[in-house]
Amino acid sequence: MDTGTKIAAGLEEAFVIHGFAEPNVETLREAAGVSLRTLYKYTPSRDDMVLSALEYRHRRYMDHIFSDVPENGPVALGGIIDRIAGWMTQEAPQGCLFHAAVAAAPQDENLKELLSRHKTCVAERAAAVAGVEERSADILFIFEGLTQSWPLLGGASVESAHRLAKCLFIEANETLSSYA
Template identity: 50%
Template sequence: MKANTTSQKIAANLEQAFAASGFAEQGVDALRDASGVSLRTLYKYYPSRQKMVMAALEYRHQRYLQDIFTPPDATSEQSLSEILEAVSQWMQHNAPTGCLFHSAVAAYPNDEEILHMLQAHKHEVIERLVAVCKMPQAAGELAIIHEGLTQAWPTHKEQALAGAKRLAKLLCE
């Protein structure tokens, strides 16, 4: 996903900053530096820390969907195994310490908007998995496989992928 506008560029930079350093450690000066704009410009687009977090999560959401799922108009179909491979590559390169959405909720446990963003992100991911796999009856199982892989990745890495693939194979049989 390419950031085209100033607000998207800021959101992309904030996403990277939060992914690298978490949500609690960075003050406004660090976020300004990470965003690559002046403090005035940062606050023009995102007038609060909560808005900065939301922008970063929305940008992350769109990037995740684009990186994991083949575009709907593509000529080739994706298998569940290919999607799990893509998720493991995503985790390795973009989220080695775990899901940024879960980290945001952990950092801001009383923020309903951030919680809603987590829920919306996970819901759309599962909708895409169901559509790709053509298994509407298995939405819960697909959610568990996906979440299991993303949550187990920080400690189990390739073993998490192998386990997710075994479960996916059993589900598809």
């Protein structure tokens, strides 16, 4: 693992454990496992530290969700939903780290843009894999419902996401057959 990745991974872990407001620079430096000079070389400000951690998390999330997904419509989308549930169980039991970052700094336009880019990227990729590219907004809604309700509902949010995804395909098929 190169130094930049090591720093990003350590920062991600620190923000997951401590949130975005609590950890001081020494805590973040310790989590990154580098000297203060090296930390600031790679991430010159606290804002850069947050962005670096979230960019790293985005890459890990995309790998977790989309590695070896069967490219077969409803089966693919169901598999993605199950992988999101696995991520929530292991990596985000308290909810989405991207939303937490924006909540901690609601005026930060860079964080808002990163949140939007992350969520849009996930939804568009899932829609493409599932073969319903025109429904990426619906998929985004399903995924956001799953991740945002996870801390309250746990597995019940997964069941709801599966039901909504099924409705998406039923409606898509009805729309397609009405044009035939």
